[in-house]
Amino acid sequence: VKASAVVAKLMEMGMMVTINQSVDQETATLVASEFEFETKDVSFHESSLLETAPQEDPDNLKPRPPVVTVMGHVDHGKTTLLDALREGRVASAEHGGITQHIGAYDVETSHGHVTFLDTPGHEAFTAMRARGAKLTDVVVLVVAADDGVMPQTKEAIDHAKAAEVPLVVALNKIDASGATPQKVLQQLSEYGVLSEQWGGDVQVFEISAKKRQGLQELLEGIAVQAEMMNLQANPDCKASGVVIEAQLDRGRGPLVTLLLQAGTLKQGDWIVAGQYSGRVRSLLDSQGQQLKQVGPCVPVQILGLSGVPKPGDSCHCVEGDRVAKLIATHRSQQQRERELIHSGGASLENVLQKTSEKENKLLRLIIKTDVFGSLEAVEAAVKGLSTSQVEVEIVHSGVGTITESDVNLALTTGAHVIGFHSKPDSKAQKRATRSKLTLYSCHVIYDMVDQVRQLMQSLLDPVFEEVVLGQAQVRQIFSVSKLGKIAGCVVSEGVMARSAHVRVKRGEELLCTSRISGLRRFKEDVRRVEAGYECGIEVEGFNDWQEADVLECFERKQTEAKLTD
Numbered sequence: 001v002k003a004s005a006v007v008a009k010l011m012e013m014g015m016m017v018t019i020n021q022s023v024d025q026e027t028a029t030l031v032a033s034e035f036e037f038e039t040k041d042v043s044f045h046e047s048s049l050l051e052t053a054p055q056e057d058p059d060n061l062k063p064r065p066p067v068v069t070v071m072g073h074v075d076h077g078k079t080t081l082l083d084a085l086r087e088g089r090v091a092s093a094e095h096g097g098i099t100q101h102i103g104a105y106d107v108e109t110s111h112g113h114v115t116f117l118d119t120p121g122h123e124a125f126t127a128m129r130a131r132g133a134k135l136t137d138v139v140v141l142v143v144a145a146d147d148g149v150m151p152q153t154k155e156a157i158d159h160a161k162a163a164e165v166p167l168v169v170a171l172n173k174i175d176a177s178g179a180t181p182q183k184v185l186q187q188l189s190e191y192g193v194l195s196e197q198w199g200g201d202v203q204v205f206e207i208s209a210k211k212r213q214g215l216q217e218l219l220e221g222i223a224v225q226a227e228m229m230n231l232q233a234n235p236d237c238k239a240s241g242v243v244i245e246a247q248l249d250r251g252r253g254p255l256v257t258l259l260l261q262a263g264t265l266k267q268g269d270w271i272v273a274g275q276y277s278g279r280v281r282s283l284l285d286s287q288g289q290q291l292k293q294v295g296p297c298v299p300v301q302i303l304g305l306s307g308v309p310k311p312g313d314s315c316h317c318v319e320g321d322r323v324a325k326l327i328a329t330h331r332s333q334q335q336r337e338r339e340l341i342h343s344g345g346a347s348l349e350n351v352l353q354k355t356s357e358k359e360n361k362l363l364r365l366i367i368k369t370d371v372f373g374s375l376e377a378v379e380a381a382v383k384g385l386s387t388s389q390v391e392v393e394i395v396h397s398g399v400g401t402i403t404e405s406d407v408n409l410a411l412t413t414g415a416h417v418i419g420f421h422s423k424p425d426s427k428a429q430k431r432a433t434r435s436k437l438t439l440y441s442c443h444v445i446y447d448m449v450d451q452v453r454q455l456m457q458s459l460l461d462p463v464f465e466e467v468v469l470g471q472a473q474v475r476q477i478f479s480v481s482k483l484g485k486i487a488g489c490v491v492s493e494g495v496m497a498r499s500a501h502v503r504v505k506r507g508e509e510l511l512c513t514s515r516i517s518g519l520r521r522f523k524e525d526v527r528r529v530e531a532g533y534e535c536g537i538e539v540e541g542f543n544d545w546q547e548a549d550v551l552e553c554f555e556r557k558q559t560e561a562k563l564t565d
C-alpha cells in the first residue's frame, strides 16, 4: 500500500499526520485493518525475556535478613554507628558525610543476619525510592541524646512514614554530659514516635556509638523488629535484585554491589543490570571473601559486568549470553532515545542555546564524584539549593576524576567544576590553571553545600550602601577662568572628601548627584576638609551655583549580596 494512501486514510480517520510520523500500535492496527491486513506486534518486550517472579507460592518462601537504613540529623552519629557496627574499620579515616564503602554490609546477631545499607542520610534513601527500589525494611533513627529532635530527624521520620517503614530509635551519645534521654522521648512523641516505654510500639535503645555501648541490644532489637515483620523471599527462583553501589575498579573492571530480592546468584550466571550485561566472574561478600553463591538480602559485590550501572537499577539473572546482551542493548537504546528527547540532543550548541535563553542569575555546575551513590546524593542536595534569586543547574555530572573535557565544558558553558572525593587529572589541572578556572574539591556534603551557596552569592548583583560623610553650605561663588565656577563653602558637618559622591540641594530640590572633582583650601588642592573649615568645591558637570545651596557628601560602600531564601 502506498504511504500516501495510508496518510489519506489516517486523515479520513481524523488524524493529521505526515509521512515521517510514527503512530501507536492501536492506530497502526486500525489503519491496517482498513486495508484488510492483520498486524502482529514484533516489538521488543523485555518482560517476555525476564522471568518476573510469579505470585509466590507461600511454600517457596524462606526467611530473609532485614535491610536497614540509618537516618538522622547531621552529626548525631550515623557514620560512627555504621562503623561501630561493622567494627570501625573506616571510622577514623573517613571524611564524614557520604561514604565510599561498598554500599552495604551484613552483621550477625543471635536472631540471624541483619543487612545495613551503608550510605547514611536521607538523600540516598529518597534517591533509591525515587527509582522505585523499595529496599529498606527498617529505619534506624539516630538521635543524639544531648541534642534532641532536629530538622533532619523530623525529615527522617517523615521519610520513614511515607515509605511505611517501621522505625527503631537509637538514642546516641548517651555518654555525653548533656544527655537528656527523657526529654528526647518527649520530643519524639510530639512527632508521633511513641516509645515502648511511653506505651507506644517503637523500640528505643540508649547507645553510645563512640564508646560501643548498647550496640548489641540495638542489633537484637532490629532483628526482633524484623522477626515480627516475618520477612520472606524465595531463594529458589531466578535471581533478581537491585544495584546498591557501583564503581570502576582500575584493575578488575566494574565492581557492583547487589542486593538480591529473590533467588540465588551463582558464579557463572548471566545477568543484566541497568544497561549492562555480563557473566558473574566472582562474588565477594562485604568483607571481600569469595562466595560461590548468594541468596536474598545479603550484600554481595560482583565482577563481570560490561559497564557501571546506577544504584537503584534493577538486576536480573537471565538465560544466557544472547538474552543478556539483547536486553542490555535494548535498554541503552531506549536510554539514548530518552536522553535525546530530554535534551533535544546534548550537543554543545544545545547547551549554549539553553544558556542564552535563561536569565543571567544561573549557577552552572559540573559535578564529579568518586562513586555513583555519592553522585545521586550530591546532585539531590545541590539541586535543592536553587532560590528565587539564583537557579542551580547541573550541566554535567559523572563518576570518576575531573577530566580535561569537564574543564572544557566548564569553560564553554561558564560552569564551575566541583569534585566530591574526586580530583582533577594532570591534563585537566593544567588546562584549568591555564584558563584560570578554579576547580573546587569537597569531602563532606555540607562543605559542598556551603561552597555552592557561596558561588550562588557571588552571582548576585552587589548591594551598595550609602554612608553620609558630611555636609557643606555654599557661601560665595567664584568664577575661575579655566575652571568655570567654584563654590566657596563652609563644611557644616562631618567632612567633604575629594572624589566622593555628592548631592547638590537647593532647599528641598535635588539639583544633581555627581562627584566632587576639586577640593581646595586657599589655593591648595586637598583631599579632605573637616567641619568648621572653608573650602572651594568643584562638582563634576555642575556649574549653576547659588548661595545657600547645600552639598551632601557621601560614599557608596559595596556590601556582599546575601541570598535571601
Ligand code: GDP
Binding pocket: 072, 073, 074, 075, 076, 077, 078, 079, 080, 081, 096, 097, 120, 172, 173, 174, 175, 176, 207, 208, 209, 210, 211
Ligand atoms: P553523622 O553526621 O550522623 O554521620 O555523625 P558522625 O558519625 O560523623 O558523628 C558526629 C560526631 O559525633 C563525631 O565527632 C563523633 O565522634 C561524635 N559521636 C558519635 N557518636 C557518639 C557517641 O556515642 N558519644 C559521643 N560523645 N560522641 C559521639
